[in-house]
Amino acid sequence: MTKLFQYRFYALLLLIFTVFSAQAKMLETRDFTPLSPDKEQMKTNALITYQLQRYHYRNLPLEDTVAEQVFDNYLDALDNQKLYFIASDIKEFEPYRRELNKALSTGQLDPAFRIYNRYQRRVIERLEYSLSLLDKGIDQFDFGKDEELLIDREPEHWTKSQEELDDLWRRRVKGAVLSLKLSGKEPKEIAKTLKKRYESQLNRVLQANSEDAFQTYMNAFTGVYDPHTQYFSPRTSENFNINMSLSLEGIGAVLQTDNEFTKVVRLVPAGPADKQGELRPADRIVGVGQGKEGEIVDVIGWRLDEVVDLIRGPKQTIVKLEVVSADSQDENQTHVISIRRDKVNLEEQAAQSDVIEIERQGRKFKVGVIDIPTFYADFQAIQRGDPNARRTTQDVQLLLHDMMKKGIDGLVIDLRNNGGGSLGEANALTGLFIKEGPTVQIRYARGGVEVMRDQDPRLLYDGPMLVLVNRMSASASEIFAGAMQDYGRAIVMGGQTFGKGTVQQIRSLEHGQLKLTQAKFYRVSGASTQHKGVIPDITMPSIIDKNEIGEDSLPEALPWDQIKSAEYTKNNTFSAFIDSLQKRHLDRMSDNPLYQTLLEEIEFAARQRNQKTLSLNEKQRIDEKEKREAEQLAILNKKREAEGEKVLKNLDQLEEEQEENSTKKVTYKPDFVAREGGEVLLDLLDLSEQMAAQANQH
Structure with a gap:
């Protein structure tokens, strides 16, 4: 990656x-x-x-x-x-x-x-x-x-x-x-x-x-x-750059072959599939149709490039995907998703922000939230010398300046589902929150170690911080989150990250190309991001199956290891509070209906995945299907009620709703997890004040 x-x-x-x-x-x-x-x-x-x-x-x-x-x-x-x-x-x-x-x-x-x-x-x-x-x-x-x-x-x-x-x-x-x-x-x-x-x-x-x-x-x-080391035949190599644009100009999904199926690896942030909301990582595509009325073509056993050719098409046209859900063990149990093709605009992938207000004991606190879908940089504009070239770090600076004027009490950086991007931007973003020092280490095959450092002596923000991550946070996201954790600069909250800590190089051959792993990333502490990823300080459960998605789920993934720590200064302001923060977090979540619904979703998905056999008895299958769909609808409606949304009569209504969403501009709205991140930051402020008061008494 x-x-x-x-x-x-x-x-x-x-x-x-x-x-x-x-x-x-x-x-x-x-x-x-x-x-x-x-x-x-x-x-x-x-x-x-x-x-x-x-x-x-x-x-x-x-x-x-x-x-x-x-x-x-x-x-x-x-x-x-x-x-x-x-x-x-x-x-x-x-x-x-x-x-x-x-x-x-x-x-x-x-x-x-x-x-x-x-x-x-x-x-x-x-x-x-x-x-x-x-x-x-x-x-x-x-x-x-x-x-x-x-x-x-x-x-x-x-x-x-x-x-x-x-x-x-x-x-x-x-x-x-x-x-x-x-x-x-x-x-x-x-x-x-x-x-x-x-x-x-x-x-x-x-x-x-x-x-x-x-x-x-x-x-x-x-x-x-x-x-991640792979051979590409001449035919594959010729389409290398084309296929990058195929992913972005079709539905915005990264695909790979999985036995006879085409499997969704990742959704491109702000892409048509991401906005539509129904397609998920690990879903399997078994059919593709053109337009609302077009016949679904069965693509089981097809080459990946042939499937991609079917999915691509003119902008603003509809493509229908017949999909086996990631949680389903029946490869013939499918549903159809309609997505409007479009090009992913950098504007919609850009960082967005919001300020949430939380009241405690009659006092209102403001917590800024910045969502970063990917670490982006408009390289063509940068090469032209355009001073207005879009970059993650530049956009975050502008958003943060605006929020600081509003007097925020804490900052949440949301990196959930951020699959990475520009290493240079991860390095520069880290520099906004530390005064100086290394940000990441890169060890090469022959043992040489390169240390990337903060190039900007300015410290833009030194207040309380929390970084949100999940299993889909990978690569550059892990480098930033790992640096914030190592420096003691931010609490990391969420789930264990992907664990992609290797660097690949494309080598041209006379007959095709070889993508070869040549280096590994290491945090400033010396710990690799490979295999283990970043382990959060405060945990949140996730519906994403760790056995299906993540570096440690891949065969022959390079192991986790350590090298010598880089020289850096760690801030230990909150390390003593982690246990107390986790306890307060869990106490809050025990009364949170959205959290309880999430646990139900996770348990439901696990039962579907753990099914070992498929009955060939029609009555039994009908009973199982009716029970499954009723439970799925009940969980969904609990979630919608908790969010103040209208409940659904059936699952078909959800599909209609999601098709409408595919044409809407993506606007970040903090969910209950982001709000909980704000609560954790306020807990940190409270515990810090208590410790300071006790110190003054002595």
Whole structure:
């Protein structure tokens, strides 16, 4: 997500494991041409191996253990749900487990392509089998029978036979039919929808080329080093800059491939999807439609760039996304979100402020709140020498000057959902709140450490401060929050941050590009932001699933560690009050209806995620759906009542409301968490005054 200079959202957008997942049995008339590597790919393989060993931050010799990891990663990239290969395939591949280190160093790709060709054949078989079931008619399925489908098959053993796999796929097709039936579709429409889906996926498998196999294999290799080191094929590399603008000019969502699905990684602040309010990180996009009346095109198993092409379109036009919620374990339980395409304006991403008033014991206090959606800088305007070029730090200065004139008693900086951005702006913003000193340390692969420092001797604000963070606060956000915490300059409140503390560099190859991790960020205290992120002083629960989102949820993420502390002066004014502040916070929250509703939302989402199996009994599924939607509506209406909003009769009303929001300008309004941040600051003032009074008595 970060480079040294700028937070790299588009690296995630291009994280393509070209996995053609779907469902299969191969007809003998079906034409399938095995793929084979070319000399250019073999040469590139050897070059990638050399660059990883020479330049990657992690010093990892190419030994047998690495070969085993590459082997496992490759199978995982192709078939992590164990839906295609059978045990005899894996046994046949097993000799490659310890041979890949030699193959990688010499550029030999035959083992990788043999595995990929077998994978293609198995996928085709499964798709053909699924189509053959549909040809027999969907009335063959008995939905009164008590059968179930295992939701997550990754921990399972490989199936032992084709017959066992046939039964698994019979249940998968039955589950797909039942879900469409429960959504109100007629039998003919169900059969048509599923046939179209499987045929589309089958065509894509048959269109696969050697670059697909090569890129998947190379990313299985780079993934051993860390999850942010990736190989981009020539086709991907050509679209690198275009894809950055695709994300911003379509719906404002950063996407990646997740098995056969297109997964939402992050929403761009103030983008169309963010304003619409319904799409969330970890949601899976399974269909895309054009306009309010356009047909939804099934995109399960599609390449990421193909899905992005469908999502993009002229400004102010409607795109419909068929989505599986992040909390849903049924991949066929979907809902449709309508979003009006637009370009994300820097103006709407800019920092905004508000002043909240809190009354205590008859006295009114003012707390300033500044929301920073991203660390931005108009680099083109800066390069032109434009004195009015927009920058986070400059905008915050103006907002803060205005609030200080109003006589604020404390300041809240809201970095929730801020995925990072310009490192230079994070450094400069830190400088507004410290007189002098280091702000962040950067350690490079060969051990050299660079210390970035506050370049401005002015101290703009020295009053009480609190920084709000959550799991989506990453990179530059973590650098700022970590510095404020290390200096004792601000209380950090919220949830553990993302933990993205690595720096990537793009290296051009003759055949594609390599994004390679070359450095790590460290706080001035010497602690890395990598993996652990920033741990808040005052905790707030979050609906975001830590097991799904965050650096520590990614395989082979570089570990947390420490280096020597930089020289800086820490202010310990509030460290003694943290326990008391947390207790007062929890006492308040126990009576806060919005906090209690949040806990209900978290518990509801956890139950959905923890569901292990999916019933194929129609009556049971109907009962479960009605109960789930009723509970969801009840929680939502509790929240709306607490916020003074009109309650809803059904969930469809929410969708209509959110579609209207997608065209409105984003105006920051402090929520109950931001207001609670203000309360915590007033607690700090109170405790500080009590301590001062006690000191005077002695």
